[in-house]
Amino acid sequence: MRSKIVSIGSYLPEKIMRNLDLEKIVDTSDEWIVKRTGIKERHISDKPTSYLAYMAAKKAIEGVINPEEIDAIIVATVTPDKILPATALFVQSQLKAKNAFCFDINAACSGFLYALSVGDSYIRSNTAKNVLVIGAEVLSKFVDWTDRSTCVIFGDGAAAVLLQPSNDESGILDIVLHSDGDYTDLMQIPAGGSLSPCSKEAIDNHDIYIKMLGNQTFKMSVQSIVAVSEEALNRSNLSFNDIDLMVSHQANIRIIEGVAKRIHFPMEKVQIALDIHGNTAAASIPLALDLAYSQGKIKKNDKILLNSFGASLTWGACVVVW
Numbered sequence: 652m653r654s655k656i657v658s659i660g661s662y663l664p665e666k667i668m669r670n671l672d673l674e675k676i677v678d679t680s681d682e683w684i685v686k687r688t689g690i691k692e693r694h695i696s697d698k699p700t701s702y703l704a705y706m707a708a709k710k711a712i713e714g715v716i717n718p719e720e721i722d723a724i725i726v727a728t729v730t731p732d733k734i735l736p737a738t739a740l741f742v743q744s745q746l747k748a749k750n751a752f753c754f755d756i757n758a759a760c761s762g763f764l765y766a767l768s769v770g771d772s773y774i775r776s777n778t779a780k781n782v783l784v785i786g787a788e789v790l791s792k793f794v795d796w797t798d799r800s801t802c803v804i805f806g807d808g809a810a811a812v813l814l815q816p817s818n819d820e821s822g823i824l825d826i827v828l829h830s831d832g833d834y835t836d837l838m839q840i841p842a843g844g845s846l847s848p849c850s851k852e853a854i855d856n857h858d859i860y861i862k863m864l865g866n867q868t869f870k871m872s873v874q875s876i877v878a879v880s881e882e883a884l885n886r887s888n889l890s891f892n893d894i895d896l897m898v899s900h901q902a903n904i905r906i907i908e909g910v911a912k913r914i915h916f917p918m919e920k921v922q923i924a925l926d927i928h929g930n931t932a933a934a935s936i937p938l939a940l941d942l943a944y945s946q947g948k949i950k951k952n953d954k955i956l957l958n959s960f961g962a963s964l965t966w967g968a969c970v971v972v973w
């Protein structure tokens with residue numbers, strides 16, 4: 652029994668930070684940010700990740716099921732409320748989803764696809780009937796606002812999907828995931844964990860914030876996304892020509908255009924959300940999917956390709972029949 656996305660909801664904090672606002676904080680320009688990334692603005696939260704996740708989840712289940720009917724809540728995030736306990740438990744409490752088991756997944760920008768794969772497995776194995784899969788981030792709290800190479804990129808937001816058993820041909824056909832632990836230095840928060848606990852020195856060195864070797868990451872992204880997408884399509888007996896909509900992780904317009912060019916895929920069938928969301932890591936794919944849905948770009952039986960590339964390193968692809 653395959654699983655299907657029966658509903659979707661998202662939440663973006665009210666406050667919007669435009670590139671012009673960033674010009675006042677670091678040595679950058681609207682022109683550089685738009686040209687090198689495609690990002691024009693991003694949302695910034697004064698609330699924790701669980702609140703954004705809760706708001707998105709509430710929208711996703713509204714009119715579909717009651718909170719008590721949720722069997723599992725999986726939150727993909729790299730910006731948890733606390734190291735302990737899992738952010739999903741704070742979401743459970745706010746939602747009053749008393750019967751759910753809850754946990755987090757950390758796979759950076761691929762986190763949503765990793766979480767979706769776990770949720771899909773619970774449905775396929777009949778472990779659960781209603782699974783909430785949420786991508787949620789408050790990256791603005793983990794960004795070094797003196798580092799122009801990272802602070803212009805990230806944004807905050809959350810989106811949730813409800814998975815249920817499919818009773819027809821629609822649903823998740825396949826998900827392919829990959830990781831490479833030899834590249835953990837490419838994107839990291841150096842301090843605050845057991846390897847290097849938080850200290851005054853770590854704070855002074857800004858080691859409690861995201862550090863990224865953007866250029867090296869960029870160079871590996873296009874090829875990895877293309878390869879994993881081909882793998883997922885092959886396993887589903889489909890080709891890029893069969894795909895009605897591609898929703899990629901929203902890191903950089905040059906990466907997304909690079910992928911489209913490589914596979915000769917028309918940009919009209921590619922969802923773009925990074926111009927208004929920035930890079931929201933685990934939230935970026937479901938946020939872009941919800942944007943496409945609200946813009947009327949998704950019809951019943953459409954074949955959708957989701958793909959991602961993230962720190963450090965994780966990548967994946969998923970084929971969905973809507």
Ligand SMILES: CC(C)(COP(=O)(O)OP(=O)(O)OC[C@H]1O[C@@H](n2cnc3c(N)ncnc32)[C@H](O)[C@@H]1OP(=O)(O)O)[C@@H](O)C(=O)NCCC(=O)NCCS
Binds near residue numbers: 684799902
């Ligand atoms: C981060 C990223 C936008 C940087 O773009 P880039 O073209 O690779 O830029 P580089 O890092 O090579 O820097 C080029 C120059 O721009 C400068 N620069 C960096 N950030 C800048 C900013 N915000 N404003 C102005 N100049 C900036 C650099 O200092 C460098 O200057 P130099 O040549 O004088 O040394 C891009 O590498 C990227 O998107 N990487 C992938 C991110 C990703 O996918 N991460 C994993 C998943 S989240």
